[in-house]
Amino acid sequence: MPQNADNVLDHFELFRGPEYQQMLANKKRLFENPRDPAEVERIREWAKTPEYQEKNFAREALTVNPAKACQPLGAVFVAVGFESTIPFVHGSQGCVAYYRSHFSRHFKEPTSCVSSSMTEDAAVFGGLNNMIDGLANTYNMYKPKMIAVSTTCMAEVIGDDLNAFIKTAKEKGSVPAEYDVPFAHTPAFVGSHITGYDNAMKGVLEHFWDGKAGTTEKLERVPNEKINFLGGFDGYTVGNLREIKRIFNLMGVEYTIVGDNSDVWDTPTDGEFRMYDGGTTLEEAANAIHAKATISMQEYCTEKTLPFIANHGHEVLAFNHPVGVSATDKFLMEVSRITGKEIPEELARERGRLVDAIADSSAHIHGKKFAIYGDPDLCYGLAAFLLELGAEPTTVLATNGNKRWEEKMQALFASSPFGANCKVYPGKDLWHMRSLLFTEPVDFLIGNTYGKYLERDTGTPLIRIGFPIFDRHHHHRRPVWGYQGGMNVLITILDKIFDTIDLNTIVPAKTDYSFDIIR
């Protein structure tokens, strides 16, 4: 009997003992109708070959292990970034249980969100009554200042009209007539979570700027000196937005973070549950129309939002999740240009420290090959950073990357001698990536938690940068933007490189001559 009260064994150790191993072997042999181990081994080896890769890349219908989620997730991400706002997802309720779980597993924080709980009868008759009752209940129970509505695929397939439904619900007294209920249609069968971010963000701004769905006058823009900042869908939103605020404050820039979820996903444990915390105030959201310019940190999260804003007279600028020295330089210089504020010496010193760190460590990164996957902007930002470190982003894959992104990535590769052998894969999934890691091996893989399956199968060490990160804690608290953020990314990469070197040299009397204490 392996179990012991003094040293309790859980699943990590318990099942490795002879009693359980014997039991599991018998189960397999007698009852599972197992495949011949030689055949399993043959297929395992075959799945590593170029021949398999060719079949794998010939897939037209099946998606295996995609690196993307669906639109409403992005809409929920946007909604919780506004002051005392509750996301209300119109459609089946199971979806909302999934979004809340997904975010809570990443941020280790509560995520409040409601559903209109549509079932079979709503599928037949439409979800109007669910909207009417749902808005009334949410308004009374959770006392939000705003309810931001989006849709699941069920509501989209049956064609529910949010504008009309919300109007009717107001007429029926669910919420006061002047109460803010911005909305966005977010069909799961179009785009991904970054599309949902885009649609929901545009929905909120359209609501405040363009007359609240025909219920008030459109706002008249009176340009001021402020800039708006959109972070895009970002697993590092907590650390990143705080870092951006610090940078803007250092520069003396007047700004509005539009969709600031950095507090609601980082509330203290002090005896109080804060269902709402921080966020862009509704007044700020409305007044954002008067800004002189709007910056998006992630171009592919704001493909509709930015043109909408530009149409209101703003200068708009999009970055691609800037990481590292050059990308941060460009970001800061553009902010400086737009606002007329100088970049303070303190930031110049931070820049110098990052360059210093790169110089110190460059020898360990130079020439190393990386595979990267994730959202398109994050992939771009990380690839650009690797190029300036003298590394090669050999394989860059975004399941939700489009044609424009592909071209942009290729232009990035072409801009550096280290990009010569790099390839971009839009619309592919992590089963494609698995083939590539066998046929075109790299030194390291950068991606989210699901990358651990690729690490297990291909032996490529995984550097966890992306969303979601479920199996490591607190990474979202650290910025990856700004020079400080670049430093964090550099250290994260270096730690894995050094850990891998140590692991490769740790065998006593065999490889440990290189098990150096100074590197």
Added chain:
Amino acid sequence: MSLAEKQSVAEIKARNKELIAEVLKVYPDKTAKRRAKHLNVHESGKSDCGVKSNIKSIPGVMTIRGCAYAGSKGVVWGPIKDMIHISHGPVGCGQYSWAARRNYYIGTTGIDTFVTMQFTSDFQEKDIVFGGDKKLAKIMDEIQELFPLNNGITVQSECPIGLIGDDIEAVSKVKSKEYDGKTIVPVRCEGFRGVSQSLGHHIANDAIRDWIFDKQDPNRVAPFESTPYDVAIIGDYNIGGDAWSSRILLEEMGLRVIAQWSGDGSLAELENTPMAKLNVLHCYRSMNYISRHMEEKFGIPWCEYNFFGPSKIAESLRKIASYFDDKIKEGAEKVIAKYQPLMDAVIAKYRPRLEGKTVMLYVGGLRPRHVIGAYEDLGMEVVGTGYEFAHNDDYQRTAQHYVKDGTIIYDDVTGYEFEKFVEKIQPDLVGSGIKEKYVFQKMGVPFRQMHSWDYSGPYHGYDGFAIFARDMDMAINSPVWKMTNTPWKKSPAKPTLLAAE
């Protein structure tokens, strides 16, 4: 120290009734009337808990429930390891449920085993407009080509499938024929069906009946020699290895486990289950349907059991043994005796640290009642419990065998209600899910996830109870809970909820 200890049962009942009346005040009248039926204070001697259940959730209240797809793909089918389960529809459902439930298994993932993978048809607008049947057929071809060692395929329908009129049954039949009678199972578990995960369990059970049992050759011969002691474990999803720490006990008492449903399960095990002499059923809610079916069609009796905590384990081992001869009965006694010293040591170590602590639960399937005995073995008291998706037969079992007089009962609890109940009752521990975990921890209340065992486990069986006891102790007695009040501030007297005030 909890309030419960200082009060008489009458006082607790009065307080709980007052509390229910108070939370109902927040709702519009129509909603208050509906919610009132789901909240109650248990009166001992009653045959059920006095709450309505398995009724539609109310829009906008923040129900904790999931959907039929979650019940089928996430619970029943997903763990069957040698089959490929296609999340059929848009990408999200499969993505959010990808490997999240910790159904442990042994196998070479991606080659002969597929549990922790996400196969999706990733519906695009054109699939909605023109239908997805052709795409589904092509997906099956591609699966056959790239994953040749799969032993079968299931189609787990997401919402749009039933709305756009796709005929997944026809596609499944055609492809099954094309691939020499391969097992291909269409499952109509669209998320809008029913009121919770529960209908998904039922639909998934029916699909096993219709597309596995009913397709079998009635004259097929057992692939192994039957014994009088063959049993199947039904309704254990092997979360953190639960089914393994259960199986070992059944085998030690002399039984032979021929199938696990569905944690670490395989198609062959599903197919061979009708050869069992007894089905032992852990999660009644999710698999009573197929157990009843096997009883009616194959004459296999079934027996509910509870492997949480030594009291219930011993009771269950004896109950299971009662279906067999003296050899097994003696075997059960031997197993109970063998583990007694371990249980004594675990209780001696942890009970003094946990004695008198109170617990509030809100979980799914069987746990809102099944774990109560394990807490009681540690001297703890469950003062409130409720189910996400129970039916009245669950509340009957709860009332008749588990809860104490005055326990507050909440069916399909809303976020608001649960927070209010915990704030006022101040239990020493809350056991619920990931969506609830951080809410209560912020309030300074120790918490354990009772779906995923908070990434620990197993909790089933004697080996599991030691882990359960350790985990409850580390949750409640963690020094972190002494630091939640800021020392220079007037500390709040009790956990508070700001938002909904």
